[in-house]
Amino acid sequence: MRVEVWSDINCPWCYIGKARFERALERFPHRGEVEVVHRSFELDPRAPHEARPVIPLLAAKYGMSLEQAEATEARIAENARGEGLPYAGGRDAANSFDMHRLLHFAKEHGRQGELLDALYRANFAEERSAFEPGRLVELAVEAGLDGEAAAAVLADPQAYADAVREDEATASAMGATGVPFFVLDRRLGVSGAQPAETFARALEQAWETRVPVPLTLVGEGAGGTDGAACGPDGCELPQR
Amino acid sequence: MRVEVWSDINCPWCYIGKARFERALERFPHRGEVEVVHRSFELDPRAPHEARPVIPLLAAKYGMSLEQAEATEARIAENARGEGLPYAGGRDAANSFDMHRLLHFAKEHGRQGELLDALYRANFAEERSAFEPGRLVELAVEAGLDGEAAAAVLADPQAYADAVREDEATASAMGATGVPFFVLDRRLGVSGAQPAETFARALEQAWETRVPVPLTLVGEGAGGTDGAACGPDGCELPQR
Numbered sequence: 278m279r280v281e282v283w284s285d286i287n288c289p290w291c292y293i294g295k296a297r298f299e300r301a302l303e304r305f306p307h308r309g310e311v312e313v314v315h316r317s318f319e320l321d322p323r324a325p326h327e328a329r330p331v332i333p334l335l336a337a338k339y340g341m342s343l344e345q346a347e348a349t350e351a352r353i354a355e356n357a358r359g360e361g362l363p364y365a366g367g368r369d370a371a372n373s374f375d376m377h378r379l380l381h382f383a384k385e386h387g388r389q390g391e392l393l394d395a396l397y398r399a400n401f402a403e404e405r406s407a408f409e410p411g412r413l414v415e416l417a418v419e420a421g422l423d424g425e426a427a428a429a430v431l432a433d434p435q436a437y438a439d440a441v442r443e444d445e446a447t448a449s450a451m452g453a454t455g456v457p458f459f460v461l462d463r464r465l466g467v468s469g470a471q472p473a474e475t476f477a478r479a480l481e482q483a484w485e486t487r488v489p490v491p492l493t494l495v496g497e498g499a500g501g502t503d504g505a506a507c508g509p510d511g512c513e514l515p516q517r
Numbered sequence: 518m519r520v521e522v523w524s525d526i527n528c529p530w531c532y533i534g535k536a537r538f539e540r541a542l543e544r545f546p547h548r549g550e551v552e553v554v555h556r557s558f559e560l561d562p563r564a565p566h567e568a569r570p571v572i573p574l575l576a577a578k579y580g581m582s583l584e585q586a587e588a589t590e591a592r593i594a595e596n597a598r599g600e601g602l603p604y605a606g607g608r609d610a611a612n613s614f615d616m617h618r619l620l621h622f623a624k625e626h627g628r629q630g631e632l633l634d635a636l637y638r639a640n641f642a643e644e645r646s647a648f649e650p651g652r653l654v655e656l657a658v659e660a661g662l663d664g665e666a667a668a669a670v671l672a673d674p675q676a677y678a679d680a681v682r683e684d685e686a687t688a689s690a691m692g693a694t695g696v697p698f699f700v701l702d703r704r705l706g707v708s709g710a711q712p713a714e715t716f717a718r719a720l721e722q723a724w725e726t727r728v729p730v731p732l733t734l735v736g737e738g739a740g741g742t743d744g745a746a747c748g749p750d751g752c753e754l755p756q757r
Contacts, residue, residue: 288747310683320747338751353752356745387627443550451732455748463703466732469744479735492691492706495719504709505596507528507560508695511578512593 278311278487280480283318283448283458286376286407289353289364292397294457294470296360301476307484315384315393317377317444318456321370328371328408356470363402371408374441379413381437382430383422391420462487518551518727520720523558523688523698526616526647529593529604532637534697534710536600541716547724555624555633557617557684558696561610568611568648596710603642611648614681619653621677622670623662631660702727 282298284291302308335346350366357364376396383392395416399407406412417427430436448458451466459467459476461483467476496504505513522538524531542548575586590606597604616636623632635656639647646652657667670676688698691706699707699716701723707716736744745753 285747288752290745290747290752294744294746309679320749335751349752385627387625439549450727455746457744457746460732464733466734467736467744468734469736469746471736471744475736475744482735487690492700493704494706494708495722496707496709496711496715504534504707504711504715505530506534506695506697506709507525507530509560511575512528512530512589 278307278480278483279314279462280311281314281316281460281463283316283444283453283460284456285318285320286373286396286400287320287324287370288456289357289401290470291457292362292401293353293357293360294459295393295397296357296362297470297473298457298459298467298476300360300473301480304477305480305484307480311480313390315380315389316448317380317441318448318453318458319373319377319441319445320456321372322374324370324372326372326375326408328369328406330367330369332367334370357401363398365402365404367404368400369406369408374438375413375431377441377444378437379417379427379430381440382427383417383420386422388421392417392422395420518547518702518720518723519554520551521554521556521700521703523556523684523693523700524696525558525560526613526636526640527560527564527610528696529597529641530710531697532602532641533593533597533600534699535633535637536597536602537710537713538697538699538707538716540600540713541720544717545720545724547720551720553630555620555629556688557620557681558688558693558698559613559617559681559685560696561612562614564610564612566612566615566648568609568646570607570609572607574610597641603638605642605644607644608640609646609648614678615653615671617681617684618677619657619667619670621680622667623657623660626662628661632657632662635660 280298282295284295302311302313305311332343332346332350335341335349336343339346341349354364354366380389380392380396383389396407399405399412399416407416413431414424414428418424451460453468455469457470459479461467461479464486465479465483467479522535524535542551542553545551572583572586572590575581575589576583579586581589594604594606620629620632620636623629636647639645639652639656647656653671654664654668658664691700693708695708697710699719701707701719704726705719705723707719
């Protein structure tokens with residue numbers, strides 16, 4: 278079974294939703310057969326690459342006072358701590374395209390989960406900015422990746438750029454307008470940082486209905502079974 | 518887009534079918550967005566772990582003479598060489614469960630494709646047996662994996678055993694009785710070592726119809742959208 282999770286590192290509800298999903302997954306009897314994949318979603322593809330503190334950004338965006346923006350952020354922090362997640366406050370925000378490219382690189386090296394955790398921790402749990410120059414290479418190394426290779430990926434703006442865009446196109450095709458967005462075997466969706474119980478129900482439902490839909494066979498001949506194949510009774514040449 | 522390929526290392530048509538599929542994939546304009554995953558399928562789960570030469574096995578199984586069995590194997594070798602694949606002849610066969618377990622370990626470390634190539638090469642292109650004691654660890658190292666970690670996986674019969682069985686259960690649920698069996702986005706299937714043109718058509722068809730089917734949303738409230746989420750317009754608390 279495969280769970281794809283669209284999220285953005287700038288998204289606090291993704292950080293929180295991930296913890297809620299993982300709480301459900303830990304208790305799911307078939308967790309050994311669940312593969313979790315990160316998918317890219319940029320909340321603001323046009324955000325500048327220079328990091329800016331979040332509170333004034335929120336205040337400007339919603340026409341709030343700084344105090345109101347701080348209260349909003351405090352409410353999110355409270356939800357995070359309710360999940361046992363550290364939340365430092367005073368975070369900043371910037372363009373996350375490079376983070377998503379690096380997550381695809383990490384996926385190729387079997388370190389996507391580790392890098393995702395490191396990125397969330399850097400952005401939400403640490404005082405220091407996750408967007409400091411050189412910080413992403415440090416985090417890649419912490420996640421078990423080769424620092425030089427990670428730096429080369431970051432230096433080449435085309436590296437994994439198509440993979441990020443393809444994830445975003447898929448999210449859009451599935452009707453996702455916000456994140457986190459969880460998709461189970463491309464059949465069931467969970468939108469937002471729902472309670473762990475909801476994720477548990479979705480896992481259960483996906484598991485119970487996991488017998489794949491009938492496949493359409495492509496190939497020559499009726500049923501497409503005339504390609505040479507090996508079966509329990511041996512290997513045969515196509516019967517034409 | 519995801520292509521899952523069920524195969525067994527003991528299956529010469531899997532070795533050949535993989536080359537045909539890859540020829541189609543190389544020419545596919547969207548190949549950068551195609552993820553290929555190996556799935557486990559044992560042709561003979563009850564095969565002994567000790568390797569035995571294939572020709573006498575085939576002869577005994579089909580009540581053929583050794584000469585007839587050799588002619589069958591020669592026909593397969595000819596098909597392999599027609600794809601530019603080396604085929605040494607004189608291979609042996611044995612239980613492949615450990616190979617499949619190791620392929621799942623390799624997947625976790627981003628080295629599944631490399632290990633699969635090494636296993637096929639060892640079994641079909643080299644004089645030496647792929648089933649020699651210690652050979653799998655050597656091949657794991659060639660594929661870029663840590664030799665000690667690979668040896669530990671092989672020494673623990675439970676390691677990745679469930680992952681192999683889950684792949685086999687999925688194949689069975691999808692109606693696969695032989696391999697290679699190719700599944701595109703869990704919607705289209707290609708059975709057997711079909712010509713590259715058939716794989717090209719399947720890739721094209723899967724790509725053109727890749728807009729995912731409508732998802733069923735799981736969650737509280739109508740539409741399941743009341744989980745807290747961040748969107749282009751900012752992050753909100755659930756409206757209850």
